[in-house]
Amino acid sequence: MPRSTNEPQKQSLIGQALVEDEVITEAQLGRALRVQALLEQPKQLGEVLIDLGYVGKQAISDTVAKHGRSMRIGDMLLEQGIITETDLVSALELHKEQDIRVGEALIRLGILNEHTLLFNLAHQSGMNFIEPELAMIEPGILSGVSPDYLERFVFVPFSRNEDGVTTVVVPEIENASRRDAIEELYHGNYTLALGPPDSIKQTIEEFRNFRVEEQGARSRDAEGGEDSVIQLVNHLITRAIEARASDLHIEPMSDRIRVRFRIDGVLVYKTDLPIHLLPRIASRIKIMAECNIAEHQRHQGGRIQFTQDHREYDLRLSVYITVHGECLVMRILSKQAGLVGLDELGMNPSMLERFRSDVLDQPAGVVLITGPTGSGKTTTLYSSLDYCNDVATKITTAEDPVEYMIDGIIQCSIHDKAGRTFELTLREIVRQDPDIIVLGEIRDHTSAGVAIQAALTGHKVYSTFHTEDTIGGLLRLIDMDIETFLISSTVISVLAQRLLRRICTECVAPYMPTPRELHRLGLDIATVREYEFKKGHGCKHCNYTGFFGRVGAYELLILNDAIKEAILAKRPAHVIRQISMDTTGLVSMREDAIAKVVRGETVFDEVLRHTPSSFSLRPLRQILSMTQ
Numbered sequence: 001m002p003r004s005t006n007e008p009q010k011q012s013l014i015g016q017a018l019v020e021d022e023v024i025t026e027a028q029l030g031r032a033l034r035v036q037a038l039l040e041q042p043k044q045l046g047e048v049l050i051d052l053g054y055v056g057k058q059a060i061s062d063t064v065a066k067h068g069r070s071m072r073i074g075d076m077l078l079e080q081g082i083i084t085e086t087d088l089v090s091a092l093e094l095h096k097e098q099d100i101r102v103g104e105a106l107i108r109l110g111i112l113n114e115h116t117l118l119f120n121l122a123h124q125s126g127m128n129f130i131e132p133e134l135a136m137i138e139p140g141i142l143s144g145v146s147p148d149y150l151e152r153f154v155f156v157p158f159s160r161n162e163d164g165v166t167t168v169v170v171p172e173i174e175n176a177s178r179r180d181a182i183e184e185l186y187h188g189n190y191t192l193a194l195g196p197p198d199s200i201k202q203t204i205e206e207f208r209n210f211r212v213e214e215q216g217a218r219s220r221d222a223e224g225g226e227d228s229v230i231q232l233v234n235h236l237i238t239r240a241i242e243a244r245a246s247d248l249h250i251e252p253m254s255d256r257i258r259v260r261f262r263i264d265g266v267l268v269y270k271t272d273l274p275i276h277l278l279p280r281i282a283s284r285i286k287i288m289a290e291c292n293i294a295e296h297q298r299h300q301g302g303r304i305q306f307t308q309d310h311r312e313y314d315l316r317l318s319v320y321i322t323v324h325g326e327c328l329v330m331r332i333l334s335k336q337a338g339l340v341g342l343d344e345l346g347m348n349p350s351m352l353e354r355f356r357s358d359v360l361d362q363p364a365g366v367v368l369i370t371g372p373t374g375s376g377k378t379t380t381l382y383s384s385l386d387y388c389n390d391v392a393t394k395i396t397t398a399e400d401p402v403e404y405m406i407d408g409i410i411q412c413s414i415h416d417k418a419g420r421t422f423e424l425t426l427r428e429i430v431r432q433d434p435d436i437i438v439l440g441e442i443r444d445h446t447s448a449g450v451a452i453q454a455a456l457t458g459h460k461v462y463s464t465f466h467t468e469d470t471i472g473g474l475l476r477l478i479d480m481d482i483e484t485f486l487i488s489s490t491v492i493s494v495l496a497q498r499l500l501r502r503i504c505t506e507c508v509a510p511y512m513p514t515p516r517e518l519h520r521l522g523l524d525i526a527t528v529r530e531y532e533f534k535k536g537h538g539c540k541h542c543n544y545t546g547f548f549g550r551v552g553a554y555e556l557l558i559l560n561d562a563i564k565e566a567i568l569a570k571r572p573a574h575v576i577r578q579i580s581m582d583t584t585g586l587v588s589m590r591e592d593a594i595a596k597v598v599r600g601e602t603v604f605d606e607v608l609r610h611t612p613s614s615f616s617l618r619p620l621r622q623i624l625s626m627t628q
């Protein structure tokens, strides 16, 4: 949140140190602080100063190294808005009481995890954050270095640029004896990056084991070269797959490559890499995707078939030309992505029962599944079809494109270029004598018309929609100029959904929601006090996000006579909403999500972020009894 400019400017310790060292002027600092306060996305002061061109990365790093001890970590995190005053006070108390570092106190209190602490520290001081692993390191860099030496001083050389400058990963900014040890190896020809102590130690251990294995055998290519980049790229892809990432982002910044994974719908910061590796990484990936490697001026796309642990993955590559070089994004699709059973979707037991009996088991009518892109509606659609799939039922689909193949279902991918357009496919599909018709998406009046006509002639029709909630789905049909009497006589149900991140079971701990969170949801402390809430604090298992996997939040509207009448009478949305709550026992997506928070599956933040507030909330007790 941008701070109010009327507030007195907070003092910046790093800023002051830079002024003291005469790296920047008082006026430049003032300007940078004002710019920082106005940013929508919080940014570290160091980055703002670099963006404004007042200072280089090296100068910040030097200043932090010089003043590191006088700058307290708590103040630095506070300055960046990563922790609050209250957090700092508790951490300082623990720090005094148990004589531990403030950073460690913040970690113990569950306010921060080590990963977050380190990468913020690194970026604040203008250093890269690198989570090293042996497979990412150029072999040539390690030749002639003894594991004992690395182990004694706890650091690991990572890569070397064309000017011979070595990037060295260290676990903390200031340590004189380590500095001397590094100096002895590289004589001033190095830059420091910060990394997690555990990963550094583990890398050294792997290096030692590797050396033992290699003894007597052919030594690794001392020059490193292309082999090491192949290994590095494979390693990044492997790690992304292991982390269940849907996308791997390799992004050039002005001074580093940033690697991020999209996991459970959210970007997760993984590591930095030295910027000098970019051309080789980009070439390697472009070779894998059979792109034109000589082309550096145009955006390109490609595909990579990747096999890991006997599973095949289809990687869709996009190469985007940016001011800092080629930005590479790979979407990771698993060819064996399995079907999810109906009871694994996360519907509460009473809703699941109604969905089966009043929706899936009904022989005819239109069933709509709605939600934004990435809300999991395709998964729900396929689970539903799998449930209906038996030898006595003919299921025929028109999809754009087919995402999962299910044995026994007649599936068709729309292909405009081949002349298999949506319109022509819809015309043909009804002649296939189906019992169930699946239209990937209702796009317009024509496809809506086909769905309605098919339902009128006794078919069951499933389709998806992009609308906010269930009532929005009905209104969209009205907007598409479908007669209200046709809607009310054919549509049997609308299911709206979102995916919420599930709390990681490895780092889950009790948690009390803040009054602000509760207020935003219209709940008060008194009502929630009797329940115990949970939150994940971040661990290696969940990539320090506190979440692992996702659970659906659903809103199931089953049309009854009262709703059908309201549609016929073209009543406004809020009236239809009220009727559906009062007469159909509809539990809104937000209510369903809140019940999942109370049951320890997810957190309020996810509810606020993903579910619409279109319905008024019932009392918490009632919500819980309705979602049993």
Ligand SMILES: [Zn+2]
Pocket: 504, 505, 506, 507, 508, 536, 537, 538, 539, 540, 541, 542, 543, 544, 545, 546, 547
């Ligand atoms: Zn965890």
